[in-house]
Amino acid sequence: MNMKTVLVLLVLALATIFALVCVLLTRGKGPSTCKHQPQEQEDTDGGQSLVFADLSPEEMVQVVQYLRGSLGVQLVDASRAKPSDNCIASVDLQVPAKAEVLQFLDEGGTRPPREALAVLYFGNQPDPNVTEYVVGPLPTPAYHRDVTVQRYGGTVPYHRRPTLAVEYQQIAEVLRGQVFPTAPSFMRQVLEYDGANLAALTATPRGFQSGDRITWFALFQNVSGFFVHPVGLEVLVDHSSLDISQWTVSRVFYNGQYYTDMVQLESAYVQGRVSVQKVRRAPPGGDFSSMKPRAPPAAPFPLQFEPQGPRYSVRNNYVLFQAWSFAFGMSVSRGLRLFDIRHQGERIAYEISVQEALSVYGSNCPGGMSTRYMDSSFGIGSYTSPLVRGVDCPYLATYLDVHCLAHSQFPRTTKGALCIFEQNLGSPLRRHYSNLESLYYGGLVNSALVVRSIATVGNYDYVWDFIFYQNGAIEGKVQATGYPSSSFLHGDGLRYGNRVWEHTLGTIHTHSINYKVDLDVGGVKNSLVANDMVFEMTQAPWSPEQQIERPRLTKKVLDTEDQAAFRLQSKLPRYLYFAANSKNKWGHQRGYRIQISSFAGDHIPEASSMERAISWARYQLAVTRRKEEEPASTSIYNQNDPWTPTVAFTDFINNETITDEDLVAWITAGFLHIPHSEDIPNTVTVGNSVGFLLRPYNYYDLDPSIYSHDGVFFTSEQDPTACDTNPIACLPAAASCLPNLPPFSYDGFRNT
16 A cells, blocks of 8 residues: 555545534534334224235145145146146135125124135146136135136136246247248348347237237347347247147238248348348347446435334234225236225225226337237236335335235245335425414425335336325326337338337337226215316396306216216316215215326227227226126236127126215226337336326315324414424424434345
């Protein structure tokens, strides 16, 4: 070590000592460490919320073992099953019937039996099909019953089965081992193919009519962010046969031209009849698509912390936060869901859940132009990703593991895949500064509880939030990020998007998100009421020769499901609310208002042969009678057979009366995305957020947040710096601790 280095180290040491002395002199002592034990809250649940709890890994194992020993057929592990095998595709919680649950929760009835719903593929039988079994009671199964016909009105044909991960692997092996070798010159000279440098992305649906299982696969450079590295080659694979050896490529597309197969493409290339657009080979890191920061780390970003520990509690699947309580869970196919949501001890909603995420793409390439992704078929819950502390959620959030069984006979645990945190939103929930007559300030910080999961389904990452505010409002929100899907830029491609790199067309597409909101406002029986406004002309009473235009309240009870089905681009009454049979102190029906935030693109034309499969997206809001036989707006089987949909939401709407009934609101929010250069390397969440609010509307006698412990009020005659007057003045002492940050850890790449 030379003298210069020694001097530099000495200066740094002295500076550090000086800084510590300054802290001691200014504070009188070093900063203490914050508490991180949750504040004690009364547990009013008593374990009742476990009726909604996700299956544990141990329960999943018991279900698999029971089915393997009870069905009398050989079950192959789904992770290695051939289409001609029998296998367990997924196991999830079978949510009990609402009437049984309410009898248990509200009237002290018997706890409903705990059951699982297992989806099985039976490919090894004369008439292959998909069968759904309810298995119970857990944790020690003793019975199973086939509920397929009960749920869907008939058997589920085998071609409708969602595609297992292993089927994509089998298709990749066919392409690698049998298809690409038939065009050796083209693959080597044009694409520099080495057996591993191409990645394939599936299009869906798979064909044009029921029974088809014919899929376009677009090829990309196999680098980081491959979704925006198209090479111009796409292949149409017919994998409808249960015999993998019979799978074939029935059409090939390259740079605007179609060929019968790779042999014809090879022949045309060798003869010089192929218009070649050679793509520069990208490095493994992806080059322009890399998410590696282009700047070095600097000062840390701001952190929120809880000086006296979290003000919420999480016990199993039950959350308490101030006046709120609810149970949470994760559906394998649909993702995040909440049950028994209560405010001030009174149930507001029985269920709020994600139903579907739909994307409809346009392109002049076959894969892009035929893509309509229905993500529940892939599994929104099963693709819930591990969360990165401090980025995906606040550093000090509560992180919970998620367990699921899908595409394999073994449970999989995703560490830290759900987070819960209280967030100071940095603005007042309400406030007023009075400088007229009396002089005072009154306000309340907008601090809310957030429950979050993030699902990465292919190229897109969906950030799912449910947010609980102190005024009794609930927000459901989704933010979209991840990579835009893309096509190879050729011909009239700019009619279908923007050029975002040399050969990359960011393709136009829509996002539509559907939610189920089962509100129980002041009880199970509700009506739907619409309030709005009109201007009316009236004579000024004090000056009859003058006229005044004044807004007047309009009110209408929507009596039928047809009246309560609002088309996507139609005018929605600005105040729509579920009304209870009870009234507040001022004589108004107690209600909860539905307020939608959406800028959706157009819905696919109803003349389309597949539109009924996604007919929920016709409506920004539809309110129907709640029925146990209508648990979801769509089906996981709709993706691979949208032409004969297993569930068609439009059939739910049949003009039944909805006055004083148990009602469900089906809410659709979405946005149009035309990718642009700023979507490279990938899409940001800013501006790509949609959802809904549920807001109390005459439900209370006054704003319930007035009872929040966070309120601030002082007058001109009081000392605002005194702690007993203004709790904010206590913060320098109450929040003078340093947060005890847990060490960073991440298990997201284990077993992938």
